[in-house]
Amino acid sequence: MSEMSSTEQQPETEIDLAAAEALLGTDADRFKHDYLEVRGLRVEFDGFVAVRDVDLTVTQGDLRFLIGPNGAGKTTLIDAVTGLVRATGSVSFGRTALLGRSTHRIARAGVGRTFQTASVFEELTVLQNLDIAAGARRAPLTLLRRRPATPEAVEHALETVGLTALRDVPAGVLAHGQKQWLEIGMLLVQDAHLLLLDEPVAGMTQAEREETGQLLRRIGSQRVVVVVEHDMEFLRSFADSVTVMHQGRVLAEGTVNEVQNDPAVVEVYLGAPTQGDLA
Amino acid sequence: MDIIAQLFAGLSLGSVLLLAALGLSLTFGQMGVINMAHGEFMMAGAYTAFVIQGVVGDAGVSLLLALPLGFVVGGLLGLLLEATLIHRMYRRPLDTLLVTWGVALVLQQVARDVFGAPNVDVRAPAWLSGAVEIGGLALPRTRLFILALAIVCVVALALALRATPLGRRIRAVVQNRDLAEASGISSRATDRVTFFIGSGLAGIAGVTLTLLGSVGPTLGTNYIVDAFLVVVAGGIGQIKGTVIAAMALGLMQAFFEYSTTASVAKVLVFVAIVAFLQLRPQGLVSVRTRSLA
Amino acid sequence: MRLRSTSRYGATRLSTVSLAALCVVALSACGARVDAGSDTSASAESCVDTSGDTVKIGFLNSLSGTMAISEQTVHDSLELAAQEINADGGVLGKELEIVSEDGQSEPTVFAEKAGKLITSDCVAAVFGGWTSASRKAMLPVFEAQDSLLFYPVQYEGLESSPNIFYTGATTNQQIVPALDYLVEQGTKSLFLVGSDYVFPRTANKIINAYAEAHDIEIVGEEYAPLGHTDFSTIVNKVKSADADAVFNTLNGDSNVAFFKEYKNVGMSADDMPVVSVSIAEEEVGGIGIENVEGQLTAWNYYQTVDSPANTAFVEAFKAEYGEDRPTSDPMEAAYTSLYLWKAMVEKAESFAVEDVTAAADGVTFDAPEGEVVVNGDNHHIAKTALIGKIGADGLIHTEWSSEEPIEPDPYLEGYDWADGLS
């Protein structure tokens, strides 16, 4: 990571959960009917079936982890839910059917995601990144004006992900972990009700992972959160429940303990030793 | 009868477009490089034929010599371009379009200063003059030759891509540059070879064009826009798409031209391509990847 | 926060103020309005300086771009004429000083450069232009500035500007004689092939009118976009139409592709002769002699014209630019144009535009093509029409001649069949 060097002199950043409270609010009732429901999902690339017959239900308050070896179809599943790839079957969030909608309409329905490689607008500042994320529902004409003041939600998000001091820094110079936090911050100001996070702690230090986990847990208590993650340590610490995928199918589902002791899961992971340390 | 004649005219034009576009689809497909100087590589091939004819004299021998030498001249120009400019710009594919446009301007002027502004004449060999009569239909031998040459080039390229280790490397890089690099394929070397072959094909196209039209500094500019349209309509990364698109464009131009005028036909072909891209934004055939483009 | 927005309004205000200022200045600076219909344009005072030993003239040819192929040759023969005139004592004792500009093959540039030559360089006259588009672009400039242009290329007629002298053929000196020749040969049907621009379109309109009056059937009329290089469809149509002859007004590169295709489908001058009006000696080499041998052309001059003036011209040209350089009709017309201007100036004993034009009528010059006479009414010159056949030597040999110089008639007013054409 060449960007790392440029951030040496920058202040240490950390997650501020108190600010997250202000942002998320305490009114959990608002989200209590939210749930993600996937039925019979199938994705094909030129004859290769990447995801088949996947059923998945995730409810609010259940911090769900999605694991599986490389090529198991985890990212493809998220791509299908967010409209990036074409799929058959059904996907709905609450009462809204998602499949067949265009990506930006799915996003407006309250679905947000992050990417394996942190994907922020590198030439824009941290503040501008968050402001854009917050603004999808703005009236077109207000876009033609300069930002009058920092929106409240953006201020809270800056504090939550600890980037207040770096607000006017181009996002491209942030450290890797900071970029991932910025992405989570963007999901928060976007007011996503369903958050799909693809390897959010990859490349983070242990302390950063801990803080990220706390934040995800806090978010997960209110909203529907699905995390794709390889890091088993992180999973054991924060997952409420786990879905294991293998070769495009759901192999097992349950609590961390249940899954760890599932013979099928053990076999898959032993068969792929590089993925290793489940036990 | 007219329909068959136009069918042949269309396929013939298609084969010319195919020769012009084949190399482009390779370089564009593999590297996303939009080489506007491709047309000038064709011009270089045509002037190669002219020079060789001046040295050899016999039109037949010089044509057969010019085909491989045109390939080499075009290829070397491509290699030079790749090594000096393109390789530093892979992350900025759109900018390569403008840089190579500059190269095209310079090459045209060089040709003007070296060979003079007026067109030069490359004689067609005796065995290619006249036409073959089939059922009252006159098929010009030159056009049959070009059609055959286009088929040979396509087959040779397809075989090379499919059956040789080099071809497999090229296809691997086309489909996923990062993955190919991770699997130990040197994409630098592969890029150079691809550029050599792609530009060399432009040289061959240029040699064949001497049989049909004028040989002058602006020879390439007459073809470059059409060649790019073929590549865009055909889709990236597969020869199949380029072949179908070239033939479809040739046939459309021929039939529109027959029923309207050549000017209107050109405009209609453009409209058809925009409409087609509405249905298939990535072209006729495309290698689908999962990566976030 | 308040301060920040102040700065924003500051920005707006500054730009508004400067914009407003510009607008006010713009509006207060308005000049003359025109009364609808009347032509009261205030022509600029001429700045031509004839007080010294030299007089400036301008050459305006495309030395770059697609037309450079043709216009460079015209430029060369203009240079030759200027050298000869200077070696011979100049014009009215003043040496010619050449200001050369590049028209870049673009009409807009021709207009701009014409303006520069007239108002910045203050030349006494400008020589050049090739395409109709370039001439049309320059015409209003020369009229507005009341300056002189000598235009050396055959063209589509229907024009006679008081500020332009046309030393190439108009339609009744090239196209009409070519048709007369075809009728004489017993031609009953014609196929028209042309590039898609003003000259071929106008020429074909005239041909159609002529054909109707002379019982010739026009069996096809096809246009190719400029620079078009695939002629299989058009040649297919020509072939299946089976006319007595083809009248070809294609331009530039398209001729190469057309004649190669023509030969490739097995046709030759014996089956269906092609009469071309844009192929001169310069172009024959590029098309390939073997592809056009025996085909016909219509011009007013060929390198093979047998006259002392032409022998001198060809020798001088080859001495200056090389043995391999042929001479052609537009080159000769350009060469002639400079000498005609010299003759007009000397007759008028003045470089002033109104004096030169007043003196123009009846000025003659013993040109390589034969003696030419300026028509003071329409500013064209009387020229002899020549139908030529392209020979195996790459030169064009006179096949038929109108014998007498034909008086220019740019609007074809003297031809009954041409009524309603313009």
Next chain:
Amino acid sequence: MTVLTTLLRPGRTRTLAAFGLAAVLLLLAPLVLSPFRLDLLAKFLCLAMVAVGIGLAWGRGGLLTLGQGVYFGLGAYLMAMHLKLADAGPGGVPDFMLLYGTGQVPGWWEPLRSPVSAILLILVVPAALAALLGWAVFTRRVRGAYFAILSQALAAAFAILLIGQQQTTGGTNGLNGFRAFFGYDLADPVNKQMLYLIAAAVLLLMVAIVRQLTVSRFGELLVAVRDQEDRVRFLGYDPAAVKVVAYVVAAVMAAVGGALFVPIAGIVSPADVGVVPSIGFLIGVAIGGRATLLGPVLGSIAVSWAQTSISEQFPSGWIYFQGALFILVIAFLPGGLASVAGKLRRRAPEGSPA
């Protein structure tokens, strides 16, 4: 604290100062330049208007449009048609139609008789075409090189169409020989000066508009779309809409540039709208700095000036020079000269989002 730094941020003061300076220089030009040079400058300003739009669409939005000649041409031809009709007088027929056409004014020319509807059409027609084409192309996610090539083919098709319709568009000759501009005699040097000042004012207005767009939220969004189109989509925006807006603004600016070019240059022809001039517009933008505010304007004027003066000295030299510019600037100096200035000051390029 932040308020103070915002106010004193060099980017903003510099832009303001540059804007003011440009306005003053433009106002002073008529006093120092000969009428011929002033005319040239006015022409360059019109071409610079195209560049301003390209700066927005390409520099900010990443839309490499190789077909701006189409919009320039639309504006220019619409204006030229109006001037032709106005010269012909009420019910009159333009001269070239009498010569080459049917002697009848075709129906689709008629709306251009009235000055008001002519001006409206100059703005609306290019905007509508750009919106239609942009919408068709961008919603289908045709982008990058595909878009560039399509826009180039559009320019080629447009030029062919113009040439082919000689009776109604003047063909290769184009349209020229205008006597008056909305009633003002074009031969009068004072009116030429007025045209220059109008062009200068319009150019400054365009720069102000682009400035406002780039510092607005739209400008930030446009950069976001340029760099990570899909990411923007996942935030709930339709990137196609953002691109269409930028494309339409660029198209309208090119059209206005074309419309003002006509009375100043006195001519428009297909040679001004095809593939070659369309790419030619880009080089000035690239030299000045494609993503900066004033870079495209200054670059475009500098290139136009270089073309005129170099070709006066060495006709074929200009082609080498232009080719070399494309190669050197794009390959080795993608940020344009503005980035050199920026590097010298060790600061971010001027005009980058504040």
